[in-house]
Amino acid sequence: MYILIIILCIIIIILFSSLNKRIRSLEKEILKIREEQDGNRTEEIKNLPENPLLPAAEEIIEKEEKPCENNDIEEEPAIKISPVFEFLQQNALAIAGIFTLVLGIGYFVKYAIDNNWIGEISRAAIGFAVGAGIIAIGHFLRKNYAVFASIITGGGIAALYFTTTIAFREYHLFSQNAAFSITCCVTLVSLFLSYYYKSEILIIFSLFGGFLAPLMISTGQSNYLFLFTYISVINVGMLIIAFLKKWKSIGWISFVFTSTYLFYWTFAKTEINAVYFYVISYIIFYAFALQNYFTQKKLLPAYILMLILVNLTAIIGTVFIFKQLQYDPIILFPTGFALLNGILLYREHNEKRLDTAHSVFSGIVVSLITIAFALQFSAHLITSVWAIEATLLLFIWKKTGLRIFRGFFHILFPLVIIAQVITWAEYMDAKDLRIIFNPVFLTSLVTVFTIFINLRLLKRMQQKPKDSFFENLFSAVSYGVFYVAMLSEIIYHISEEPLIIIFSIGMLFSLYFIFIILLFGRKLEIGRMLETGLLYIFFSLIILNTIIAGSGIITHIMMKNINLNFYFMYGTYLLPLICMIIKIIPHSSFFKIKLSYWLLVTAVVIAVSMEANHIYLLIRxxxxxxxxxxxxxxxxxxxxxxxxxxxxxxxxxxxxxxxxxxxxxxxxxxxxxxxxxxxxxxxxxxxxxxxxxxxxxxxxxxxxxxxxxxxxxxxxxxxxxxxxxxxxx
Structure with a gap:
């Protein structure tokens, strides 16, 4: 068996040597061909007759190649998908190879352990030696094969991390502090190598290893202060390298890991100490997001998104901790972050730069102040923050025209609606809520306010026909949220009344709500499709109201359950019905559908018949x-x-x-x-x-x-x- 393995290794070495010689000869031949082609092209250019149009053409080409100087935002998407796939295609074998090598070494060590060939200390020593050896190989290959060398070096760093983890967890060769110190050293070395080799790939490997190291050496006992001190050190190192090398990806990787750890700590074991690390992280990643702003006075799309997310995560974490621990004032952090952004906004205003940065800072300041007011009146945190952040994303999309913000808005807005529905569900179990000034309704007001701002922004941005399906759908959702918010509040406060009264008041509110929207339809700029839909709902509700509510009220009056005055209040639905027929319908597109005539006739016939019947019964x-x-x-x-x-x-x-x-x-x-x-x-x-x-x-x-x-x-x-x-x- 061993002889066959040795023979196989010899054959692989011989094949590799011959292939390497063949590749070198092919490289030399290609180099000669290129030199010959370059020489021929030079001769052809020299022999070309002079063309009077050539200088003009060259001038046009130069103009096309020059970047736009007045463009406020560089059209650089935050996440480039095609280069990632191209990188994976070109380096798939190298990546697979280094992982296979690490696994092979691991299996060999395991086999040696199972056969008692080496002791525990020797096992760890082999792992560290192999990792250092792989890093050395990457070091010698870096000049001619930079990408391949980075991948090789990353594999060596991974081997060091795994060796430390196994030595600590399985063999107990180190204490937790010693293991943690070793992982810190590995992280610092990898960061230094990344900077020295000018390799973004290598620093990505290093950051993944650095952030995963605490999980590798964890014993289940949570020492969060020690953990986040370590994470803060990594983030400071990341920030320094990001400013020196302009690498965007490392900031996003650090932000995702840091936010995940912070949120886990916040929800698993709420402590006031976490607030300090939220503030530290806020400062670090805010500085990361502003690096282009300070150097070039521009905000790239990726950094604008980072600014929004940094404020979002910091507000959620700090306010949640203050609420859970019942600290005051709860608006401290929204106000403080608003002040910081306000300073930058003031700077933009003084320098009279009313460009993208001015719009972004003003949007963030307004959002944070709105959140502060919402929290001061005990609105729900998540729903309010998401609603305001969705509006901020839409505002920045309007100012910059960058589709990435539209995409995030489309993702966040459904979450706002879901969170608001969950908030409304609290009415079912709530007791003794004050009228209007209660957390559920105030949260609804924040959501309604932001949704109507969204609606106005979308109408101004709309390049398609005004009566588009998306605009009508968004308008319907916006008015629907406002309707449900108001109706839920009303029903909660009359929930002790008989069911027929609750139903009647709900129907009456619904009819007046639709009537007011249609009455001010032109000012609200509702589309024709939405207008027609609301008219159909209105006349359908008229039919239900007169048949169910009216008959029920008359029955309860005869049974002495409710007062006669309630019937007169119920009868006020006739006012919007008459106004609708006289004032609104003639100027609408309602009658473009023939079915509309029949619906109107049915509603009028039923309303007149039922009300005549009700009055007759009350009299007789x-x-x-x-x-x-x-x-x-x-x-x-x-x-x-x-x-x-x-x-x-x-x-x-x-x-x-x-x-x-x-x-x-x-x-x-x-x-x-x-x-x-x-x-x-x-x-x-x-x-x-x-x-x-x-x-x-x-x-x-x-x-x-x-x-x-x-x-x-x-x-x-x-x-x-x-x-x-x-x-x-």
């Missing part, structure tokens, strides 16, 4: 026992008359305005009235009532027929006159 009945007989009498005698009158009005309206759907609806209602009369009513009436009903209905039908014939003749005469005029001309 004294108790619940009388209601059934009186209601049957109303249906038999008065309802056909009401329907006949309404049908005549609709027919007249349809013929006068040339809105044929009104006339169709009127004739349909008239047909239903006649069918009801002959198939149902006549069998239920006494003789006197039957005679009265037939006479009144007959008169109404004759008058309707007369009006119809009259209008028909008028229309015919107008058509004849028009034809004569056309012939004369």
């Amino acid at each position: 009945s004294e108790n619940i026992a009388d209601m059934k007989k009186l209601q049957e009498y109303f249906v038999l005698l008065y309802l056909p008359i009401i329907w006949a009158i309404l049908a005549s009005i609709f027919i007249y309206k349809g013929l006068k305005t040339d809105a044929r759907e009104y006339a169709k609806a009127g004739f349909t209602l008239l047909g239903i009235t006649i069918i009801k009369l002959y198939l149902y009513d006549v069998w239920k009436m006494d003789n006197v009532s039957r005679i009265v009903a037939f006479i009144i209905l007959g008169i109404i039908l004759l008058l309707s027929s007369f009006l119809f014939q009259r209008l028909k003749n008028i229309v015919a005469t107008m058509v004849e006159k028009k034809q004569e005029t056309d012939k004369t001309n």
Whole structure:
């Protein structure tokens, strides 16, 4: 077995040597070919005749190659996907190879341990020696194979980390402090090598190892002060290298790891000491995000996003700790961070630079002050912060036009809605909440305020037609959040009332809410699609309100459960209904759909019929026992008359305005009235009532027929006159 392995190794060495010689010869041949081609091109250029257009063309090319000097933001996306894939394609074998080598060494060490070839100290020594050897190999390869050497060196650093971890956890060769000191040394060495080799890849390896090292040597006993002192040292080193080398990725890696550790500490074991590390981290990453701003007076997209996230994480962490430990004032950190950003905003204002940086700082300051006010009035932290941050992202997208902020806004906004829904659910278990000035409703107000700012910003940014689907959807969600927030607050405070009162007040609020939106529709710039949808909802609610709420209220009044005055309050829904028909509908796009006529007619017929029935019952009945007989009498005698009158009005309206759907609806209602009369009513009436009903209905039908014939003749005469005029001309 061992002989076969030795022979295989010899064969691999021979093949590698021959392939290496072949590659070198190919490199020499390619170099000669390139030199010959360069020489031929030089001769061709010399022999070309001079073209008078050539200088102009060269001038145009130079202009195209020059960067735009007035561009405030460099169009550099925060995350470049294609270079990452290209790097992986070109170096996949190297990465796989170094991991395979580390695993192979590990398996060899394990095999040696299982066979008792080496002791525990020797095992650790081999691991450290192998890691140092791999780093040395990377050092010698760095001049000709920079990327490959960085990957090799990163593998050697990983070997050192894993060796330290195993020596501490499995063999107990070091104490925790000694193991931690070794990992710190490895991290510092790797950071130094990264800077010395000018290798961003290597420092990424180093940061991953440095941040994962505490997990490798953890014993389960949380020493957070020691941990975050170590993390702060790493972050300071990262910041120094970031300023020297302008490497963006290292800041993001450190930020993600640091935020994860901080949030874990905050939620697992809330301590006031964590606040100090939040502040330290805030300063470090804020400085990282402003490096281009201080050197070039510009803010790149990646750094703008970092500014937003740094403020977001710091506010959530510090305010959560203060709330849990009941420290005051709770607005200390939002106000302090707002002051810091305000200083930079003041600097921009003094220098009269009203560019992207000015917009970003002003947006952050306004957001932090809004958060401070929301927290002062005990609004919910997460919902309020997310809502304000979503608006900030949208504001920066508007100012910069960078799609990355639009993408983050589209991700964060649904989370705001979900968080707000969870906040509303607290009404179910809450007790003794004050009117308006309670945490749930104040949180809703913050969300509503930010959503309407979002709506205004989107309308100004909209390049597509105003009635786009996205705009209508966002508008519907915005008004929906406001509606649910108000309705939830109202229902909570009347929850002790009878169910019919709760339902009636909810319906009344809904009708007035839609009416006000449509009344100020032009100022609110709602789209036609949303306007039509709200009108359909309004008339559908009118039908439900009169059938369910109205009938229920009359029943409860007869049962002496509620006061008669409540019916008059319920009846105020007729005001928005009348205003809607007279003022709003004629100027809307409601009637572009033929079904709209039928919905309007149905709502009017049901509203008039039911309210006439309610008034009749209130006047005539004294108790619940009388209601059934009186209601049957109303249906038999008065309802056909009401329907006949309404049908005549609709027919007249349809013929006068040339809105044929009104006339169709009127004739349909008239047909239903006649069918009801002959198939149902006549069998239920006494003789006197039957005679009265037939006479009144007959008169109404004759008058309707007369009006119809009259209008028909008028229309015919107008058509004849028009034809004569056309012939004369």
